[in-house]
Amino acid sequence: MATAQGVIDAIDRVIEYFNARRLDLPDGFFDRKTQFVINGAPFETLLGQPANDPLVLMLARGPAGFRFTSKTLQHAMPDAKLERGDVSEDASTLRLQLWLSGILRGTSEAVNTIVPITLKFADAGHVEIAEATVEPAVLDQLRRARLRP
Numbered sequence: 840m841a842t843a844q845g846v847i848d849a850i851d852r853v854i855e856y857f858n859a860r861r862l863d864l865p866d867g868f869f870d871r872k873t874q875f876v877i878n879g880a881p882f883e884t885l886l887g888q889p890a891n892d893p894l895v896l897m898l899a900r901g902p903a904g905f906r907f908t909s910k911t912l913q914h915a916m917p918d919a920k921l922e923r924g925d926v927s928e929d930a931s932t933l934r935l936q937l938w939l940s941g942i943l944r945g946t947s948e949a950v951n952t953i954v955p956i957t958l959k960f961a962d963a964g965h966v967e968i969a970e971a972t973v974e975p976a977v978l979d980q981l982r983r984a985r986l987r988p
Contacts, residue, residue: 843928846958850935854921860913862906869966871901875908876970878978882908905969915984916941916950924953933958943980945987952977 849865856863875882883890883899890896898907913919916939924936937954954971961967973981 843926843933846928846933846960847926850923850926850958854923854937857909857913858920862909864902864905867965869902869905869969870961870963871903873901873904873966874968875899875904876968878972878975879970911985912981915944915981917944918942931960931962933960943984945984948980950977950980 849868852865853868877885881890881899882904883895886895886899888895897903919939919941922938922940924938926933926935928934935956935958937956938951939954940949940951942949952974954973957968957970958966959968959970
């Protein structure tokens with residue numbers, strides 16, 4: 840893992856880009872094989888196709904997977920904002936909390952939730968696995984909002 844401060848700076852840039860609706864990422868933060876996990880399920884298993892399908896893996900992993908997930912979240916909550924809480928680290932793992940807030944698409948229903956994030960780093964210094972835990976009720980709200988016109 841790169842220096843803790845370097846990683847925290849990169850996380851802060853990712854948050855800044857997300858809040859500005861930019862799809863940029865710090866160079867080398869994610870590898871093309873970086874896996875995203877939501878509530879214990881790898882993202883590629885949630886797309887309704889075989890998880891080892893090359894197209895599914897192309898959409899679900901690495902920078903493309905992050906961008907796909909970000910756009911999906913921003914569609915469900917057009918004014919979505921992230922804020923970072925404290926960060927802790929051990930060996931090749933970094934833990935933080937993100938505060939996700941915004942109004943669900945097509946409603947006046949606000950979401951304000953804390954999302955614990957665990958980032959596991961490869962020896963090369965990039966994020967190998969990014970795990971998020973979202974309260975099931977909030978995840979259901981986001982899924983429903985995503986389907987609204």
